[in-house]
Amino acid sequence: MKRHAMAACLLMAALSVCAQTREQDSLRVVNLQEVEVISTRATSSTPVAFTNIGKEQLKKQNFGQDLPYLLSMTPSAITTSDAGAGVGYTTLRVRGTDGTRINVTANGIPINDAESHTVFWVNLPDFASSVKDMQVQRGAGTSTNGAGAFGASINMQTGDFSMEPYAEFNGSYGSFNTHKETVKVGTGLINNHWSFDARLSNISTDGYIDRASVSLNSYYLQGGYYNDNTSIKLITFAGKERTYHAWNYASKEEMERYGRRYNSCGFMYATDREGNVYGKEYYKDDNGEKHYLTNEGGALHFYNDQTDNYTQKNYQLLLNHNFTSQWNLNIGLHYTKGDGYYQEYKGERSLAEYGMSPFEYNGGKVEVSDLIRKKAMDNWFGGGIFSVSYKADRLHASLGGALNRYDGDHFGRVLWVKNYIGHLNPDHDYYRNNATKNDGNIYLKANYELVSGLSAYLDLQYRHINYRINGLNDKYNWTAATPGMQKLDIDEDFDFFNPKAGLSWQIDRNHRLYGSFSVAHKEPTRNNYTDGYFTEHPKAERLFDYELGYTFANSWLHAGANFYYMDYKDQLVLTGELNEIGEAMASNVPDSYRMGIELM
Known part of the structure; x- marks a missing residue:
């Protein structure tokens, strides 16, 4: 991957040198500036709580840490890092909700994993170097594509083309041997219509936690055609990661005995x-x-090879066309390929849980032994999105939607068993299952200025999901009449209607008041199906989100306060119970809520 990406960088640099001289027509150059209408974004008249993060702000903070750490200063955001250095497996929580409840898109295209609903930021190393700007909407937010937004939604837009050729190198070095190297090149505008950009990045750290090393490589390539009314971009970006496990964390007793950096994994x-x-x-x-x-x-x-290894490649084809100054069309096609595994040392495991028979050793029958297992995934995710937008003096409206499909295989193998006598087939699957998910939505949203400064907002979305899992899971069902690996036979359909409405009052140039009510739904994650009781299925969740906010802005100060009350029906929460094999369970709770005030 690094070899191909470096060749692409050299090609981009050569093109920038060989680019023909452009006509010095200043009016035409201005008209060629890329214009994209992001229909899923909020504006100053949208009655939701949001924060915009621009390119310069991202650049100031981008020293190689994952994107959650670049968002850590936004309201209600909390970040964590397994390795302790902000690189590798990092998480983001907003309003107390975890990553499975935060919708993330790039150029309007879903980034959340279709099954777990979370974003594995470790698969997007140094993506911030290719992001033009971001918007974080807290709460249910506006209608978007992909997973349901129960805590927040994050909309990322990748960079525009550069008018001039450029080449740059960025590097940083810090504690625990943490370092980042980034090379970026671009051709500038060629023949008034074409532009190409490339980025190659390497990030590594030893980690604050013992042995929590991380090695990340990524590339970003973009080519586009632009004229007065149309832009077409082909984008591909990929990440390759290898991280040592630091998932267990350390107990208070372990830290007192072995130090704060103790890591029991492996x-x-x-x-x-x-x-x-x-x-x-x-x-x-x-x-x-x-x-x-x-x-x-x-x-x-x-165990030295207690590692997680994964490669994810993303492809996006984006079309933007302005029919008139009022009408705009966006279409996006996308495809993501993921392939990887992790392996780990497991002590004193029952061989039956891995589809293996007991064996004889030193005159005794061995039913429990130490072993090394490998869990793997092979999946793809693809589809398309669209939006048609209309903008007049008093009315801004958009019609949009998406249709996506996911197909993924989950399987596991045993690589080694302590004292095992006989032939151990490393290609034998002790579990294998396949999951497919079809996800479609359509939305219509409008913002209408009723009188000067007072706008009404309406947002209606319909979403349909079909989710299937078939095969054997990695969990052993000891309670079944015939014990064996947990059998998965899930075929669920969900139909959600998500209305949103609100008012925004721009009292004067400095003061703004807004309020909104939103309904959101969310289907269960894969773990909600596989980690609960074997005889029970989880239900979908529903959220009623009430927001009331005030902002003040002038030339030197932007401040505000936002009150929210999030009322849940059948929310899936950790209950403190353990399932049949001792794993923490999430169950539907009939009634729950989150309430708070955000100060900015």
Whole structure:
């Protein structure tokens, strides 16, 4: 991947040198500036709480950390990082809701994983270097494409073309051997119509947490044709990641014993100072008291290849056309290919859970053993979006929608078993299942100025989802009449109607007051189906979102306050219960709410 991307960068640089001289027609150059109407974005007259983040602000903060860290100063946002350095597996929460409830799009195209509903930012390394601007809408927000927005929606727009050829290199270095290198080149405008841009990035860190190393590579390529009324862009971007697991976190006791940076992922065994091997990090004396081997000169040993490896490639074809100064059309086609795996050392596992029979060793029957397992995914996601927008003096309206399909295989294999005698087939799947998801929506939204400064907003969306999973899951059902791997046979249809309405009052040039009411629905995630009780299926969730806000703005200050009350029906929340195999469960709760005030 790096070889192809570097070749593309060199090609872009050569084109910039060989580009023909443009006519010095200043009026035409101005007219060629790219204009895109993002129908899913909020404006100053839209009665929702939102924050815009421009290119310059992103550039000031972009030292290689994932995008959630660049958004950490927006209202109600909280970020976390497994590795502790803000690179690798990072998460974003808004208004207390996790990433599965935050809708993310790039150029209007869904980025959320179709099954888990979350965004794996580790698959988008240094994407901020190719983003022109972002908008974060809190709450249900305006109608968008993809996963339901229950906490927020994030709309990213990638960069426009540059009028002039350019080449630049950015680098940074920091704690824990964290570093980023980015090369960007562009041809500028060729023959008044064509432009090409490329980016190549490398990001690595040892991580603050022990062994939480991260290695990321990515590229972004863009080519476009532009004239007075039309732009056509072909964009491809990809990310390749390799991260050591740091998922377990450390307990208070572990941090007191081994330090704040302790990472239990990949633990295999401990040795005392003579080199004797112990299955745990301690032994018990005759009185049953624990003696930790590290206190007596011993050491802990970890599996070196406890890693996550994934490659994701994205393709977007975008058309924007202005029929008149009032009418605009946007069409986007997209395709994403994902392929990867993670493997891990698991101690004292029942062989039956991995479709394996007991074996004889040293005259005994072995039913439980240490092993290394590999879990893999192979999936694709594709479809199209559209929007038609109308803009007049008092009325702004848009009709849009999307139709997308996801197809993904999940499967797992056992690579090694301690003391295993016989042939171990590394290509044997101990579980395999396939998931498909068809997701379509259509929306109509309008903003009408009733009187000077007072605007009414109406947004109507219909969304249909069909979600199927068939095959064997990675969880063993000990409670079944015939115990075996959990069987998945899910075929669910959902039909959602999501209306939104509100008023925005621009009292004068400095003061604005707004209020809105929104309804949103959300289908269960894959984990909601697979991690609950084997005999129960989760239900869809519904949200009634009430927003009331005030903003003040002048030439040197922008301030505001927003009150929200989010009333949920059948919200899926962690209950503290454990399922049949000891995993934390999320269940539908009949009534719940979130309420707060955001200050900006």
